[in-house]
Amino acid sequence: MTGTMPTAPAAPAGRGAVAAFAAADLGASSGRVVVGRVGHMELALTEVARFPNAPLRLPDGLHWNVPALYEAVLAGLRAAGPVASVGIDTWAVDYALLDADGALLGLPFHYRDTRTAQVAPRVRDEIGADALYAVNGLQHLPFNTVFQLAAARGSAALAAARTLLLVPDLLAHWLGGTLGAETTNASTTGLLDARTGTWSAALARRIGLDTSVLPPLREPGTPAGTLLPHVAAATGLPAATAVTTVASHDTASAVAAVPATGPGAAYISCGTWSLAGLELDAPVLTEASRAANFTNERGIDGTVRYLRNIMGMWLLEECRRTWAAQGRPVELPALLAEAERAAPFAALIDPDAPELLAPEDMPAAIAAACVRTGQRPPRSRGALVRCVLESLALAHRRVLRLAAELSGRDITRVHLVGGGSRNALLCQLTANATGLPVIAGPAEATAIGNVLVQARTRGLVGDLADMRRLVAATQELRHYAPGGDSRAWDAAQARLFPRGAALP
Template identity: 70%
Template sequence: MSATSRHDPVFAAVDLGATSGRVITGGVGPDKLVLTEVYRFANTPVQLPGGLHWDVLALYQGMLHGLRAAALSGPVASVGIDTWAVDYGLLDSDGSLLGLPFHYRDGRNTAAAEEVLARCDAQELYEVGGLQHLPFNTVFQLAAHRSTAQWPAARTLLLMPDLLVYWLTGSVGAEVTNASTTGLFDARSGCWSDRLLGRLGLERSMFPALREPGVRAGTLLPHVAGFTGLPVETQVTTVASHDTASAVAAVPATEQGFAYVSCGTWSLAGLELDAPVLTEESRAANFTNERGVDGTVRYLRNIMGMWLLEECRRTWERAGTSTGLADLLAGAARARPFACVIDPDDPVFLAPGDMPSRIDAALIRTGQGTPDGPGGYVRCVLESLALAHRRTLREAAELAGRELTRIHLVGGGSRNELLCQWTADATGLPVTAGPAEATALGNVLLQARAHGLVGGLADMRGLVARTQELRHYTPQGDPGAWDRAAGRLTVRL
């Protein structure tokens, strides 16, 4: 890849994840797609007496410092922001934020989900919104929020990336790929659902006008320009602000029949479709229909991802145990295959805390032995994730009437060679791993497309395939061993 010239336009991607935020600059040309990380900062949730919150002011400040670093790398043509889904801030009538946004792992959501389902049953929610049932979906969080003193003053709801865009530009809007994760979006029409808002007693005026990826959100407010050193006319472009939607836009697929796994804190495993699948069978299988770029549908299921491994590592670090990832993976490679398996989607694994103990409890509850040392735990987690990928993608293909030819595994998990190989082995399908920076690439490419430097999804994906480092894995070993492990998992769930 050629280096970015000082005179080439630079696209600044603000990419906020569950544990850190980054500002990455990108240069785009006919056969060039170059990323440079210019700033990284921590994303540390805050436990307050009222619950677990995101420190959104620290995130905003980190973003501003990152944009100042980006300004030094070249003429910034635009800025795009992506984050995780479902979480939001409430603004009052003056446009001021009413408290810190709640974290989706806060424990308030389970009871709120029961309250919502008492007013609008699960079948209707799915028939309209098409979302996988997760207790932290925005629709359930709002039910919990309504009992707080903030609620009567709330006039506008902004999802996390839309809140940050508002603070940069003063412009209010709701980007569609993230709006589709709320449970208040009509999966067929692509609009806010007046039916669900009315049923749940939510004011339509709280929900801003929808924006598609690739449109201009606004330009920088003067004080933002002053702090960052960017010109006040710098454009903020609406990208696919749900990080998974940006990642899927950068999947380097050049063939039909591909599946994807966007693997980080969560594994998002699924297919790209032209229309939602809203059948009762799909609801029972807990698949979600979220918007992608250009009106596509991300038909997928959330799997509890590398969170399982990272929480194990944090527990071991607190206990003073060395937990270098390379050593852990080497130990996993040596550990006994299929000694034990867990369901990554068991709700007991959702909250922060002692993950090895929770894995032990789940294994004992299902009549299995516990892992032998850290390497055994890592092998249990990675084999279980590979089995979850297999189960999810096979079910998605059956429900959507698709035949799969290849899996594209993108995101940070694509660097994990064991996970990639075991996903190929478990599914019996070839796996293309990479790019690891799929989310940032999708963010940058959508900005570049808005500036006429790249074409539609096929052009974007072709550019990724030509310019990024990819690794290929073919199924190996005994397929029957994975079949038997999958059977054990199914029986034990």
């Protein structure tokens, strides 16, 4: 693989040097701005702003309110104070279109919008699932950018577009004025060649996309300009403050911060989604990998994130949202305590069932899934949460075992990072299900990865292994040893995923 992280022209920092960096980390339900201080054996984060990220339902579909997110980022940078540079990471696949004057052509669609539901299978059938995978190496997800663009074919916005920018690239452009497509996020579009790491003009043409709208690719660590004058005025930061291209796909930033200091490590980046897999040197593009619906996405330094998306804490958070809307709010610790007392394996669901992608009422959707599979729905909130967490643990087990088999790698331990690492019950259930020790943390892996890439451009940290050693030495990690009855987990696995059942 090619594409090591470039280094900014600054001289290496001295052993006692410390610098502050601002990470704007935007997730599917909230965003925040974090300041990270990095020096020799020092890595400390301070959250200076947090804000909601609520989708907008407009007449033509579900959208992201990116102007509001941009304003929230500016407010966060005002609160951050002086920093050496700013980096942006967000979720993947969603894009914005700019016209010839650089003006935004409408709000970006939300990946949970349903307009691709019928388009994705048609495109897959027209091009061929095997042909698509041979080029882009991506698991089939109906919201992949390639399918979103196929759905937009013939639209006025796409006809008028002169530039396509993924969401973090758009925000970086608004801050620093430069145009580019960061490679870790570009690899989620379905338009990047998994072998060469370059845009696939052939695939773009197959969906009718004018390749001239695709911006030049750039690696994590590449300078992305300095703050535009009006941005400097709005934030109170010097105009010379650098904007740095980080691993702008939030999962890529999170994986960069996995504190793995030796071979045999698997990872689960657990938030709205659980992204479970391995870090490899080259993509796995076999037919078996395609049939198992594994994805090959780029990481920093030319690495490959070989993984599968699993519906993650979205399931639990949507249950809580529904209960709160019904006037029955409940705090997470109380829910988890109820779940720990609930009977094990009473009901199990496939976390990736299509009906769980965006239901109006998640508890009702889970109950319906149980009825459909011949199970009695959970009768209490604790039992429902137990159902969700055991099902997620089983999905983690299945995906990691398949990743090991398909890649020919052995797994000796699991690093679980992100917000889900705070959920002690999920961590323990994952250790029990996989039969492997789980190292939980850091919870702030995405922001840490963002900050460390910025710090690396300033010479404050070394290579990827050095970055991970710093995380392991400075961040709180919790260890969970596998326990329980392994035969019970085997039986639950066979019940939830019968032998020979295909991964969706």
